[in-house]
Amino acid sequence: MSVDDPVVSLENVEVHFEQESGFNPFDDPETVRAVDGVDLEIPENDVVAIVGESGSGKTTIGKAAVGLQKPTGGSVKFRGQDIWEAKRRFSNSSIPYDEIRRSLQIIHQDPGSSLNPHRTVEASLAEPLKKHQADLGPEDREARILAMLDRVGMSPPHDYARRYPHQLSGGEKQRVALVRALLMNPDLILADEAVSALDVSLRVEVMDLMLDLQAQFDTSFLFISHDLSNARYLAEHADGRLGVMYLGELVELGKAEEVLRNPQHPYTKVLKWATPSLGLEEGAAEPPVREIDIPDPIDPPSGCRFHTRCPYATEYCRESTPDRRSVGEGTHRASCFRLDVGSDYWRSDPLEGASLEADER
Numbered sequence: 001m002s003v004d005d006p007v008v009s010l011e012n013v014e015v016h017f018e019q020e021s022g023f024n025p026f027d028d029p030e031t032v033r034a035v036d037g038v039d040l041e042i043p044e045n046d047v048v049a050i051v052g053e054s055g056s057g058k059t060t061i062g063k064a065a066v067g068l069q070k071p072t073g074g075s076v077k078f079r080g081q082d083i084w085e086a087k088r089r090f091s092n093s094s095i096p097y098d099e100i101r102r103s104l105q106i107i108h109q110d111p112g113s114s115l116n117p118h119r120t121v122e123a124s125l126a127e128p129l130k131k132h133q134a135d136l137g138p139e140d141r142e143a144r145i146l147a148m149l150d151r152v153g154m155s156p157p158h159d160y161a162r163r164y165p166h167q168l169s170g171g172e173k174q175r176v177a178l179v180r181a182l183l184m185n186p187d188l189i190l191a192d193e194a195v196s197a198l199d200v201s202l203r204v205e206v207m208d209l210m211l212d213l214q215a216q217f218d219t220s221f222l223f224i225s226h227d228l229s230n231a232r233y234l235a236e237h238a239d240g241r242l243g244v245m246y247l248g249e250l251v252e253l254g255k256a257e258e259v260l261r262n263p264q265h266p267y268t269k270v271l272k273w274a275t276p277s278l279g280l281e282e283g284a285a286e287p288p289v290r291e292i293d294i295p296d297p298i299d300p301p302s303g304c305r306f307h308t309r310c311p312y313a314t315e316y317c318r319e320s321t322p323d324r325r326s327v328g329e330g331t332h333r334a335s336c337f338r339l340d341v342g343s344d345y346w347r348s349d350p351l352e353g354a355s356l357e358a359d360e361r
């Protein structure tokens with residue numbers, strides 16, 4: 001472990017699930033390729049927002065990043081220590097697993113589900129503190145809880161501390177979930193669709209609170225959303241990165257502002273087209289795809305997984321898998337043959353309905 005190690009690094013991470021294939025229990029199980037070949041580093045004080053359609057593997061990659069989902073391939077490290085080796089209590093583990101668990105926190109889409117309906121807010125918040133900061137006395141514990149409730153705008157904190165979950169609004173429950181995560185003094189918080197269930201008017205408020213807390217506590221955030229406008233709001237305000245998932249792969253990643261201004265993966269262009277509220281430019285009337293339907297992650301397309309829908313796909317895209325390539329000088333990367341002027345892609349025949357011409361449809 002070194003101070004320069006990223007908080008979390010994912011290397012070639014793969015998560016495949018076996019599921020029963022149908023009505024016949026004797027059939028071989030099918031493999032859902034939820035995540036394939038994902039590389040991602042999250043340094044300290046960093047914000048990454050991941051977007052993608054439902055089923056693209058966002059939740060799975062988020063859970064893998066915070067050690068809640070074991071990868072079936074590749075590695076997930078916390079400050080250089082393999083999380084799953086630490087969990088198996090390898091004698092040479094440089095960071096104890098409990099320390100890793102404390103450092104990687106999660107806030108869910110439905111904050112109510114993580115609060116015990118029979119316990120007051122204070123009792124729910126005291127529980128993890130007792131476990132991870134056993135040296136704190138009851139008075140210090142209470143003082144810390146009240147100060148943090150106040151910090152997230154739940155004022156007067158004594159009043160909120162005594163309430164039960166059913167006495168809180170959705171936004172207040174999400175604030176309690178944030179407090180619970182922050183009380184652990186985490187290095188990374190996974191916020192999985194954390195604002196999706198809130199009223200539109202409340203979303204910006206809760207995202208502003210996250211941004212404020214992120215800056216104050218220097219906590220890194222991995223924010224997951226199916227909604228590009230929310231992901232953009234959070235990532236751009238934090239000067240963070242935006243990642244785009246498609247059928248289990250991270251197809252584009254870079255500074256949010258740069259990815260949206262100059263998207264390179266044709267799928268990122270589709271997401272941008274589908275989110276007119278971004279107000280980035282006049283969109284075309286038709287979506288920039290040949291096929292609307294998303295293929296099944298049980299049997300993803302060969303080669304580039306987007307080739308069945310891509311308006312620029314050629315035979316080569318059907319056969320070969322593109323590597324992630326740099327776009328310009330910065331950290332912006334995308335997986336598309338079109339970024340390589342020397343690629344055989346350019347000499348290959350377009351698939352039916354596709355064209356090599358970049359006619360920004």
Ligand SMILES: Nc1ncnc2c1ncn2[C@@H]1O[C@H](COP(=O)(O)OP(=O)(O)OP(=O)(O)O)[C@@H](O)[C@H]1O
Nearest residue numbers: 017019032034053054055056057058059060226297
């Ligand atoms: N425990 C599991 N067992 C079997 N399949 C799973 C499991 N968890 C996820 N999957 C499958 O893996 C794929 C990716 O799921 P995941 O929840 O990561 O996607 P997502 O992008 O977060 O979607 P959503 O926004 O709908 O939650 C889906 O096809 C899903 O059905």
